[in-house]
Amino acid sequence: MSGRRYTVRSLGRELVMIVLAAAYGGPFYMLVVMSLQSKDDVQQTPFAPPIDDPQWDNYATAWTTGGAAGGMGPAFVDTVIITLGSVLCLIVVSALTGYVLARRTSRLSNALYLLFVLGVTIPSTLGLVPIYVVMRNLGLLGTYQGMILLNTAMLTPFAVFLYTGFIRALPREFEEAAQMDGAGMFGTLVRVVLPLLRPITATVAMLTGLIVWNEYFLAIVFLAGSEIANLPLQLNAFVNDYYTDWNLVMAGAAICILPVLVVFLALQKQFMKGFAGGLRG
Amino acid sequence: MAEIQLIGVGKEYPGKVRALRDLNIDIAEGEFLVFVGPSGCGKTTALRLIAGLERCEEGEIRIGGQVVNDVEPRRRNLAMVFQNYALYPHMKVYDNIAFPLRSARLKRDEIDRRVRTAAAMLELDGVLHRKPRQLSGGQRQRVAMGRAIVRRPDAFLMDEPLSNLDAKLRMQMRADVVRLQRELGVTTIYVTHDQVEAMTMGTRIAVMRDGVLQQIGRPEEVYAKPANMHVAGFVGSPGMNLMRGRLLREGDALVCRLGAQTVPVPADRAPALGPHENGEIVVGIRPEALVQPNGGPPPGGELRGEVTGVEMLGHERLLMLDADVPVAVDAAVEAAEANGNGAAGRLRARLPGLSGVSMGSTARLWFDPAALHFFDPATGRSVT
Numbered sequence: 141m142s143g144r145r146y147t148v149r150s151l152g153r154e155l156v157m158i159v160l161a162a163a164y165g166g167p168f169y170m171l172v173v174m175s176l177q178s179k180d181d182v183q184q185t186p187f188a189p190p191i192d193d194p195q196w197d198n199y200a201t202a203w204t205t206g207g208a209a210g211g212m213g214p215a216f217v218d219t220v221i222i223t224l225g226s227v228l229c230l231i232v233v234s235a236l237t238g239y240v241l242a243r244r245t246s247r248l249s250n251a252l253y254l255l256f257v258l259g260v261t262i263p264s265t266l267g268l269v270p271i272y273v274v275m276r277n278l279g280l281l282g283t284y285q286g287m288i289l290l291n292t293a294m295l296t297p298f299a300v301f302l303y304t305g306f307i308r309a310l311p312r313e314f315e316e317a318a319q320m321d322g323a324g325m326f327g328t329l330v331r332v333v334l335p336l337l338r339p340i341t342a343t344v345a346m347l348t349g350l351i352v353w354n355e356y357f358l359a360i361v362f363l364a365g366s367e368i369a370n371l372p373l374q375l376n377a378f379v380n381d382y383y384t385d386w387n388l389v390m391a392g393a394a395i396c397i398l399p400v401l402v403v404f405l406a407l408q409k410q411f412m413k414g415f416a417g418g419l420r421g
Numbered sequence: 422m423a424e425i426q427l428i429g430v431g432k433e434y435p436g437k438v439r440a441l442r443d444l445n446i447d448i449a450e451g452e453f454l455v456f457v458g459p460s461g462c463g464k465t466t467a468l469r470l471i472a473g474l475e476r477c478e479e480g481e482i483r484i485g486g487q488v489v490n491d492v493e494p495r496r497r498n499l500a501m502v503f504q505n506y507a508l509y510p511h512m513k514v515y516d517n518i519a520f521p522l523r524s525a526r527l528k529r530d531e532i533d534r535r536v537r538t539a540a541a542m543l544e545l546d547g548v549l550h551r552k553p554r555q556l557s558g559g560q561r562q563r564v565a566m567g568r569a570i571v572r573r574p575d576a577f578l579m580d581e582p583l584s585n586l587d588a589k590l591r592m593q594m595r596a597d598v599v600r601l602q603r604e605l606g607v608t609t610i611y612v613t614h615d616q617v618e619a620m621t622m623g624t625r626i627a628v629m630r631d632g633v634l635q636q637i638g639r640p641e642e643v644y645a646k647p648a649n650m651h652v653a654g655f656v657g658s659p660g661m662n663l664m665r666g667r668l669l670r671e672g673d674a675l676v677c678r679l680g681a682q683t684v685p686v687p688a689d690r691a692p693a694l695g696p697h698e699n700g701e702i703v704v705g706i707r708p709e710a711l712v713q714p715n716g717g718p719p720p721g722g723e724l725r726g727e728v729t730g731v732e733m734l735g736h737e738r739l740l741m742l743d744a745d746v747p748v749a750v751d752a753a754v755e756a757a758e759a760n761g762n763g764a765a766g767r768l769r770a771r772l773p774g775l776s777g778v779s780m781g782s783t784a785r786l787w788f789d790p791a792a793l794h795f796f797d798p799a800t801g802r803s804v805t
Contacts, residue, residue, distance in 0.1 A: 316474050317507035319494045320578075321568065322524035331520075335511040 175390035215374035226291035238303025259297025282366025342410030423485035431479035455623030500569035705794035
């Protein structure tokens with residue numbers, strides 16, 4: 141064992157980490173500082189922390205005013221509905237699809253799996269016009285159901301890809317044991333397989349939830365002209381052609397980020413397990 | 422409890438991989454049958470076919486007289502213990518053991534009573550509230566056993582359940598499994614690659630190779646009268662020494678020429694060996710049948726060889742000898758290696774731990790000619 145544990149290399153590594161932390165932490169600092177400044181201060185001294193007079197009102201103003209939805213508050217509710225709905229549908233559809241694709245070894249299931257992989261690689265914007273026409277004909281433009289359906293369809297290939305990979309690495313013995321223990325197909329699925337998928341379900345929920353939560357492009361196309369708005373769309377309401385309320389934009393952005401942070405911190409253990417793909421019995 | 426019959430059972434996997442060929446076995450009610458053989462011999466396939474986890478397309482499987490080829494695994498009333506235990510990681514020990522009972526929709530009181538009885542039997546009372554990952558290997562193994570016995574199945578199927586345990590624990594669990602099986606009297610089919618496990622546990626053992634049943638019988642029968650070279654090389658620790666020689670007549674008696682050495686053939690074997698006179702023959706002798714000269718009268722047979730290896734095991738010594746004898750290879754080598762006996766090209770002897778032998782010396786070993794086995798070199802089958 142070497143006697144000197146703290147070397148020049150350690151110092152170099154630490155410096156790199158500090159620079160990286162600053163690069164990631166800097167924008168957060170600005171976000172918090174600017175969200176608490178007054179309209180004037182944010183233009184003149186955007187980096188100075190408003191220690192004397194933090195404008196907590198900015199959050200209340202952002203929460204209740206502006207845009208089609210009438211503030212970040214209603215948009216927050218819309219976004220929660222759309223995100224929860226989409227993630228729930230995605231989990232049900234993708235877990236079942238992934239299970240079948242992973243466990244069936246026929247050529248058809250291999251071909252279907254490839255189709256899903258293809259779905260991940262092809263940009264969804266390519267199909268935007270026909271999707272818009274179909275959605276309009278079905279009367280789904282500017283509705284919760286429409287957005288949930290759309291997000292589910294767009295993200296299913298990605299979620300199926302994640303589930304299939306995880307289930308393929310999962311020993312079949314658990315299912316075989318359940319079969320031997322007298323469980324039917326449904327019982328095996330509900331009592332054994334789905335609980336074992338918890339780590340990957342957390343990963344799928346986190347990743348797809350984040351995508352749906354931050355979705356701007358689809359929202360601007362499919363929610364335009366309606367009373368429903370998600371958070372990114374609503375955030376844009378504070379940006380005007382001639383003048384932007386940066387303090388409100390930042391307060392709104394903080395409102396967008398906070399729930400994501402809370403969920404991530406709550407689920408991070410499961411989330412990491414899902415990525416590692418491991419399962420110990 | 423039920424008897425299990427395999428009638429002409431075969432299995433071919435996609436890609437023309439034949440795992441099992443024409444397997445015919447009757448397993449009596451309450452019997453403990455052990456399938457033993459090297460990896461890839463078809464023993465696990467046979468077990469999975471009986472369980473219903475693989476589809477049986479050739480032959481017939483009967484449980485309690487009923488053909489079950491098309492019966493789902495859950496309706497066969499068999500319990501299985503898997504190699505890696507397959508305990509449900511998200512459930513506590515209690516729920517793992519209760520799982521089959523809940524599947525059978527038993528009443529809550531009855532489930533609780535049975536789980537606690539099984540737990541007491543397996544000394545798991547203190548860990549019922551733990552998750553499988555918080556248990557030791559031996560405890561996990563016992564939970565798997567508990568899950569199997571709690572349902573009172575017609576038969577237990579066990580797929581190398583002790584292979585993940587360390588040597589000491591394995592020995593203890595071996596005894597526990599046998600005791601449990603005797604107590605419950607449930608028909609048990611046990612798969613292992615470890616011939617010691619097979620010999621010590623089974624009421625009968627079925628030795629498999631390349632998907633074909635080589636021999637089935639009581640352990641002492643299979644040990645004493647191996648049906649072919651493969652069984653001879655596989656069963657025993659180490660397996661039988663197999664040497665290639667020529668059968669010659671000297672006066673009235675038959676002898677076997679092994680390289681430069683000659684060994685006598687017992688007179689009672691002569692009629693069966695007649696057709697091989699002046700031809701090649703494979704001679705087998707168990708390592709434990711070779712002894713050091715002890716001052717008494719020689720028992721009739723002697724082999725000499727240079728000591729090329731000595732393994733001290735405490736109570737005994739394992740000797741490796743270069744006897745300049747052509748060693749019968751093919752099946753025997755394969756079996757010996759699968760059995761972990763290592764260099765099959767050499768003669769091996771098991772001597773008491775204190776016997777004074779040193780590397781490089783020439784050892785003289787005596788044996789009773791009645792202990793010799795003879796095999797047809799063309800077919801590998803026993804000729805006596």
